[in-house]
Amino acid sequence: MNTTETRPSRAELLRRASDLVPLLRKHAQWGDEHRRLHDETIEAMADAGIMKMRSPARYGGYESDMRTVVDVIAELGRGDGAAAWTAAVWAISTWMMGLFPDEVQDEVFATEDVRVTGILSPTAMAVPTDGGVVVNGKWAFNSGAPQATWNTNAAVLAHPDGSHEPVMIAVPLKDLKIVDDWYTTGLRGSASVTTVAEDLFVPQERVLSLVPVLQGQHESQVNARSPIYGAAFMPTACATISAPVAGLAKAANDAFFERLPGRKITYTSYESQQEAPLTHLQVAEASVKTDEAVFHVGRTADLLDEKSSRGEQWSLQERARMRLDLGAACQRAKEAVDTLNMASGGSSIYRDVPIQRIARDVQTINLHAILHPNTNYELYGRILCGLEPNTDYI
Incomplete structure (x- = not known):
């Protein structure tokens, strides 16, 4: 983990994004035709620090404020809408990982420039089991999933008393089945495919009740002191x-x-x-x-x-x-x-x-x-x- 880089200013991150525009334009048609971002595009965004904007500072992230994030993503959109959209979804999902317990974050952010994607619609079912939940279901429109490492997806947790509760789960992409169904007219380069969970066990520490999250409550003790996570x-x-x-x-x-x-x-x-x-x-x-x-x-x-x-x-x-x-x-x-x-x-x-x-x-x-x-x-x-x-x- 790289924790030595000084957090760049808004102006510096915006300059880096502007420098990426010619490369993004160069590969935009390729992404449109191949229905995913070009590897060089992803590598360049990572090198520019785009993946770090919403990562916790203790893992080398920048914890950039929202104005910095939207200005940088908008600048990426000048080069390629699909790249900007994917970067936006990764930014949201990376930020959401900062709401999970700190031990979960230690696992996720052990990978430098980790790419996290996610879906907020609870289109899967989870049932309690010893030590966690078992999840079955699928999530469509999962932007950048084939080129991401983790997923933060919503599901409906069925309690033994018959009640139901929306939850957020953190899942490694390798544990999900990817359905290559992204045949669309727009944002084709975003690879917003469907991911599927089949009898997937998710440990309890990687399950968050969604309602408290929507109300601004979360499980991280360290991040509670950071303005962006509040x-x-x-x-x-x-x-x-x-x-x-x-x-x-x-x-x-x-x-x-x-x-x-x-x-x-x-x-x-x-x-x-x-x-x-x-x-x-x-x-x-x-x-x-x-x-x-x-x-x-x-x-x-x-x-x-x-x-x-x-x-x-x-x-x-x-x-x-x-x-x-x-x-x-x-x-x-x-x-x-x-x-x-x-x-x-x-x-x-x-x-x-x-x-x-x-x-x-x-x-x-x-x-x-x-x-x-x-x-x-x-x-x-x-x-x-x-x-x-x-x-x-x-």
């Missing part, structure tokens, strides 16, 4: 996975302007698309919506850091607004990408033109259940109207 669970998870869309909106802008010089608008008198008033309106609109996406991602991240440093609780309206920010960031980023995609012409449909992949990736993120704009807007509207939330994931 942060609210759902705002932390949501802020992290909202970051890739901000990067994708910027990526669309980069991709559009790279192809703009010398292009004309076919079947019009414009020999230069760059001189058309329509283009001016399109790029300005996309710029504004990109800025709005960045704002919504940043507002939640800043509030998280502020509340974590002060040890303050979240109000229900603040939690609902966090989900609003999540949906708004996704919607505005998609609108920005769609505008530039429509302005890119017929030749942009070829696979080697980045804008078509960017559009598919941002569309896919907008369809995620916890990110879906309409779902999140409705939730916030319910709270504004004095109603109870229609979800526990807040």
